[in-house]
Structure formats: C-alpha cells, structure tokens
Amino acid sequence: MHLHRLEKVWLLIGIGTLVMFLTIVGISAFAQGHHPPSDLTTLDPQKVDTTEPFNQPGLKKIGDNEYELVIVSQAFAFMPNDIKIPEGAKVHIIVTSKDVVHGLEIVGTNVNMMVTPGHVNSLTHTFHKPGSYLIICNEYCGTGHQMMSTKIEVTK
Ligand code: CUA
Structure with a gap:
C-alpha cells in the first residue's frame, strides 16, 4: 500500500517534469523561429x-x-x-x-x-x-x- 502511493507520487513528478520540459522546448523553438518552412523536424x-x-x-x-x-x-x-x-x-x-x-x-x-x-x-x-x-x-x-x-x- 505504501509502495503503491510512492509510485504514484513519482509518476506524477515524472509527468510534471516531462510537461515542463516539453513546454520549455516548445517555447524556445517558437521564440527562435527555427521551424523549417515545411514544419518538419523529424522523419524516418x-x-x-x-x-x-x-x-x-x-x-x-x-x-x-x-x-x-x-x-x-x-x-x-x-x-x-x-x-x-x-x-x-x-x-x-x-x-x-x-x-x-x-x-x-x-x-x-x-x-x-x-x-x-x-x-x-x-x-x-x-x-x-x-x-x-x-x-x-x-x-x-x-x-x-x-x-x-x-x-x-x-x-x-
Ligand atoms: Cu563526411 Cu559526409
């Protein structure tokens, strides 16, 4: 029971960090205008x-x-x-x-x-x-x- 709650807490921290990271990356990419005209950044x-x-x-x-x-x-x-x-x-x-x-x-x-x-x-x-x-x-x-x-x- 204890472990389960701790896992949830860590999961939330993990998700929170990820969201924050993606937001920062998104904002800086937008601010620098580094989008190629096609808006493509990755491909196979x-x-x-x-x-x-x-x-x-x-x-x-x-x-x-x-x-x-x-x-x-x-x-x-x-x-x-x-x-x-x-x-x-x-x-x-x-x-x-x-x-x-x-x-x-x-x-x-x-x-x-x-x-x-x-x-x-x-x-x-x-x-x-x-x-x-x-x-x-x-x-x-x-x-x-x-x-x-x-x-x-x-x-x-
Ligand atoms: Cu060196 Cu291509």
Missing part, C-alpha cells in the same frame, strides 16, 4: 525519398529572389549536385541525411550545419557575392568523406 531516414520536401531535392522559388533549397545528404554525396542561384538570393536551406551524420559547410560563408539522420536542419543564408561556392561535408562519415562535396554557382 529510411523514407527520405518519399517524404516531402526531400522527395524532390533542389531549388524552389518561394518569393522575390527568395528560395527554398532542399538538400539530401548520403554517403558520400549531396543532392542535388549542381545548384545555381542568382546574386542576392535569400536561400532557406533545408537538409537531412539518409544514413550517417554528415556536416554541411559552405566554404567562405558562416553556413555550417550538422546533418543527422532522422532530423531536419535548416538555416537561411543570403548570397550577396556572385561566384562559386563549395559545399563540403565537415563531419567524418566514412571512406568517401573527403570526396563528399557539391557546388553552388551564384550568378549575376
């Missing part, structure tokens, strides 16, 4: 190819010189392969991984993301200068890690 890494927006990796115009860039990472490549965007474009990058943890760094910019399977990471960057930007993987992901890269061409 086995089903990347059939989950929107990752079923169609690539660039999508969503406004006046504003784009959504959907990237899929897998050992050892980024999809899509060659990306062309106009100068001054504001680009919302949305990325996930189909297998292991990768990194997504755009050399010469402050874009540096961790790409974890099962999760969606997103970041917005405006490309002010035309030129060729190299996207590299900066998390060791296996034997082909060094070859894992793609390019963004920013055109005038």
Whole structure:
C-alpha cells in the first residue's frame, strides 16, 4: 500500500517534469523561429525519398529572389549536385541525411550545419557575392568523406 502511493507520487513528478520540459522546448523553438518552412523536424531516414520536401531535392522559388533549397545528404554525396542561384538570393536551406551524420559547410560563408539522420536542419543564408561556392561535408562519415562535396554557382 505504501509502495503503491510512492509510485504514484513519482509518476506524477515524472509527468510534471516531462510537461515542463516539453513546454520549455516548445517555447524556445517558437521564440527562435527555427521551424523549417515545411514544419518538419523529424522523419524516418529510411523514407527520405518519399517524404516531402526531400522527395524532390533542389531549388524552389518561394518569393522575390527568395528560395527554398532542399538538400539530401548520403554517403558520400549531396543532392542535388549542381545548384545555381542568382546574386542576392535569400536561400532557406533545408537538409537531412539518409544514413550517417554528415556536416554541411559552405566554404567562405558562416553556413555550417550538422546533418543527422532522422532530423531536419535548416538555416537561411543570403548570397550577396556572385561566384562559386563549395559545399563540403565537415563531419567524418566514412571512406568517401573527403570526396563528399557539391557546388553552388551564384550568378549575376
Ligand atoms: Cu559526409 Cu563526411
């Protein structure tokens, strides 16, 4: 009888803590506006190819010189392969991984993301200068890690 009551108390404390935690996470996520446009934050890494927006990796115009860039990472490549965007474009990058943890760094910019399977990471960057930007993987992901890269061409 005694034990039973104690268990109930602990259960309530546990639920209370969980509710508090979820509230804090919810509020901070909302305050920071870190929701990707699709509002997707997790997904099944086995089903990347059939989950929107990752079923169609690539660039999508969503406004006046504003784009959504959907990237899929897998050992050892980024999809899509060659990306062309106009100068001054504001680009919302949305990325996930189909297998292991990768990194997504755009050399010469402050874009540096961790790409974890099962999760969606997103970041917005405006490309002010035309030129060729190299996207590299900066998390060791296996034997082909060094070859894992793609390019963004920013055109005038
Ligand atoms: Cu992918 Cu290193």
